[in-house]
Amino acid sequence: MNVSLPLPITERPLDSEYFFLTARSGGPGGQHVNKTETKVELRFHVNSSAWLSDSEKIVINRKLKNNINKEGYLQVVAQEHRSQIKNKKEAVQRLYSLLSYALQKRKKRIPTKPGRGAVEKRIEGKKKISGKKESRKKPDWE
Numbered sequence: 527m528n529v530s531l532p533l534p535i536t537e538r539p540l541d542s543e544y545f546f547l548t549a550r551s552g553g554p555g556g557q558h559v560n561k562t563e564t565k566v567e568l569r570f571h572v573n574s575s576a577w578l579s580d581s582e583k584i585v586i587n588r589k590l591k592n593n594i595n596k597e598g599y600l601q602v603v604a605q606e607h608r609s610q611i612k613n614k615k616e617a618v619q620r621l622y623s624l625l626s627y628a629l630q631k632r633k634k635r636i637p638t639k640p641g642r643g644a645v646e647k648r649i650e651g652k653k654k655i656s657g658k659k660e661s662r663k664k665p666d667w668e
Contacts, residue, residue, distance in 0.1 A: 535626045538577040544570040544621065546614060551605040558608065565605035568617035573598050582629055589628040600624070 548563040572578065572586050572594065587594060594600050602624065604616040640648075 532579065533577075535629055536622050540570065540575070540577055540621070541618075543575050543577065544568055544618075546617070548610060562610070564608055564610045564613055565603070566610060566613040566617050568602040568604075568614075568621055569599040570602075570621060571597075571599050586625065586628045590624060593624065 545568075547567040547569065549565045549567070550563050551559055551565040572583055572590075575583070578586070586600070590600060593602070600621070602617045602620045604613040604620065606616060607613050
């Protein structure tokens with residue numbers, strides 16, 4: 527029986543499913559910044575992706591809802607570099623890291639009992655506070 531596991535997100539060819547928008551970057555740089563469009567915005571439509579399963583789409587939409595606009599596009603912006611090509615590579619890298627973060631399985635927490643040292647420390651603290659309050663009482667001189 528041959529069970530095919532899904533490809534890791536970094537090995538899926540998503541490049542045909544996203545597109546770039548460019549704009550002029552802000553910040554320092556003088557005339558170069560004012561005349562070149564180096565800021566890159568990558569847009570990836572999660573729900574129409576052929577490389578994501580339905581369950582993966584649900585998880586991504588839930589975990590990355592702050593990065594997804596009303597039209598359903600996952601938006602990633604890169605404007606750190608002075609080169610548009612470098613910013614495109616940066617945006618693609620961020621897209622893959624966001625998707626892999628969203629699809630990462632979380633380890634279930636197994637509740638444990640406190641250790642003996644922690645219990646003794648808690649009881650010692652309670653005794654200290656109890657002794658402090660006991661010393662504030664008026665003496666009973668009958």
